[in-house]
Amino acid sequence: MELSARIESKISGMGALGIPVRLGLRFAHMFGAIIAFLTLWEFAPALGLIDPVIIPVPSVIFDKFVELSLNGVLLNNVAVSMRRVAAGFGLAVCVALPLGFLLGGWFKALETAVNPLLQLVSQANPFTLFPVFITLLGIGEISKVSIIFWVCQWPVLFNTVTGIRNADPVLVKMSRSLGMGRFQMFYKVMLRGALPSVFTGIRMSAVFAFFMLIGAEMIGASSGLGYMILQAQATFQMPRMWVGIVTVALLGMAVNLAILLLERKVSGRKEEISI
Amino acid sequence: MSIEYGGDGAGGASPQAFAFSQDCEAGGDYKIRAVGVGKTFSVRGKRGKGVTQTEALDGLTLSIPRGEFHVILGPSGCGKSTFLDLVAGLAKATAGEILIDGKPVAGPGTDRAMVFQQYALLPWKTALGNVEFALEGLERDRRRRRETATKYLELVGLGEFLGHHPFELSGGMKQRVAIARALAIGSDVLLMDEPFAAVDALTREVLQRDLLRIAREAGKTVLFITHSIDEAVFLADRVSVMSPRPGRIKEIVPVPISRGDRMRGDVKASEPYARVRHRLWELMREDAAQIAASG
Structure with a gap:
């Protein structure tokens, strides 16, 4: 900026x-x-830099994009994928956010006790857990949503706890000196002060949600963008594959932008940092 | 003005010990009284072994009449902020008691307003919002809150900056917001914890003058903490010099300068100013020597 x-x-x-x-x-x-x-x-192909059969040029990808949009194939797959992301990511935020508030603000001793465990569990590479989820939940929608949920909850949880833990002690002292009760202070000062950190967690989660979505759809699915990409590759429909890749990137950007706008709306004006 | 001394600790052999002032014994119209206040912190040792007791305050006795501007002067770490926290009700004394209007302090309350060195402004709220925030528990009507907050921000000279966020304000302006917030609460007592230590020298002088004027006009009883001798002389009706480890009042020095004289530009060159300043410097130096000797 x-x-x-x-x-x-x-x-x-x-x-x-x-x-x-x-x-x-x-x-x-x-x-x-x-x-x-x-x-x-x-x-680039004209200059002999890339092979247009494997990496088609943007105009070809764009044409394919328009074609797949018009015949509904792309839209269907986007809808299926976004539903999975929304369910997993939404569930993660709904669970991890209140849990983070409680662990960070109310049950600090418990948080200290379970933090190492949570760190350990969250460090498990989620792709290695795919077989576990599939064994437990089958290869239906539930296992896909569950794996997205599993991955998304950690950044929200950890960043929320950190945000509340790092509440400015001077502000807490000031609120106490005003005779403010514990609940009010938590709600009006600590939660509000934790918002930037909370939103960082939510944005990280959104990125992870798309990672896991594509992974899940490539491993066991019959619909969705990940499936579409893998299918296109298997049948050597390179433009179609690239449409999938570009669409996933654009969706990720759009979600990130939406969260940023929401954050700006909630947090109001912010000091701009220049280095 | 009488001079009073803090009661000495358990093994104290100071000749001045227990020489309480006559005013204190008589009762008088005191806004704030501290009687034999002690505060001991328990600090757990390294690797959880043993508990070290640190005496921050011991037998601190002090009486502040209504409307007085009282400054507590002492080196860092002498326990002066601890004492202010006790008066504010943010911490509990381990010995003795603190009385406001003759009633013991049981906890924080809006009968005392605090100003912090680090401003303590909510970064997400505007100047107006920050002052309104303090009024939320006092005034239910939103519009009245806004009116009161605006009035006090105008009083401290920030009428043009109501909609500015803290990050858009200078250090001096931030502290003005904090002072407006403290005034808006409408308490008789202002507790100020080194409020001007973080602003530059010129701004500090302007803020000191404004504070002196406002506190006088509003008839506030001010308990002001600083480590600056000049600030103490300029602001105080009386200065309590604190000595560290454990913190207690070493001596109370009255400042014989009238309110009118303080506002004159040459007050710092006047004879009483220099005399008090020198006396405070002597008292502070004794402790500095002591601290240096004890390592």
Whole structure:
């Protein structure tokens, strides 16, 4: 943001330039790298850099994207995948958030006691747990949602506990000096102060949710984006495979952006850090 | 003004021990009284072995009349902040008692307002929101809260900054918000824990003058803690010098400068100012020598 502000000020310093030019420069500053990358990609086969059969050029992927969107294949798979993410991720937030509040704020002794265990359990590579989940829950929806839930709960839980634990002692002291009760202080000062940390956890979880989603869909599924990608690869439909890859990336970005917007709405204005 | 001394500890042989002031014995109209206050912290040793008892305060006796600006002066670690916490009701004394208007302090309450060195502003709230926050338990009506908060922010000169967040304010302005918050509570007692230690020298002088004026106009009883001799002389009606380990009042020094004189630019060059300043410096130096000798 610092850099963009600097460029912004330089642009506005050029005063004589019209608004269209300034907007254009701003657009180039924000998306220039992406445009340059796509252009290079588009012309890479002509330069002999990549094999277009294995890595199709952006225009081909885009055409396929439009085609699969129009005939509903893509939308169906996106809907199936997003349902799984929403269930696993949503459940994780619903469970880990209150649990984090309780462990961080109320049962500190318990938190200290179970923290090593939680750290250990959370360190288990979730992909190694796939067979366990499948053995226990079969290869239906439940095991997929469960594995996403399992992975998503840890960042939310740990970051919530940390956020509450790191509440500014001076603010706690101030609230106490006002004669504020324990519950009010927890709600008005500690929870609110923990929000940035909580949102960090939620954003991490969202990323993990997509990791696990694709993993789960590649291991045992008959629908969803992960399945679509693997299927396309198996039948050597490279553009279709790349549509899947790009769609997953775009969905991840969209979810992250949505969470960021929610955070901004909840947290209000924030101090911008420049280094 | 009479001079009084803190009661000495168990093995104390100080000749001044138990020489309580006559005012104190007579009762008088005291806003804040501390009688033989002691505070001992138990600190667990390394690897959980043994418990070390640290005496932060011992036999601290002090009486502050209504409307007085009382400064406690002492080196860092002498227990002055501990004492303020006890008066605020944030911690419990292990011996003796503290009385506000003759009633023992049982816990925190809005009959005392505190100002902290680190401002203690909620970073997610505006200046106005921070002052309103303190009024939430006192005033149910939102609009009245807003009116009161606005009034006090204007009083401390921040009328233009109601909507600013703490990170958009300078250190001095942040402390003004904190002072407005303390005033808005409407308590008779202001407890200030080195409030100006973190702001630059020029801002500090302006804040000191404003505080002096506001506290006087509102008739507040102020208990102000500092390690700065100059700040003590400039603000105080009386200065209690504290000595460390364990913390107790070593001597109470009255400041014979009138309210009007303090507001004059040349007060710091005046004879009484220099005399009190020197006396405080002597008292502080004795302890510094002691601390250095004891390692």
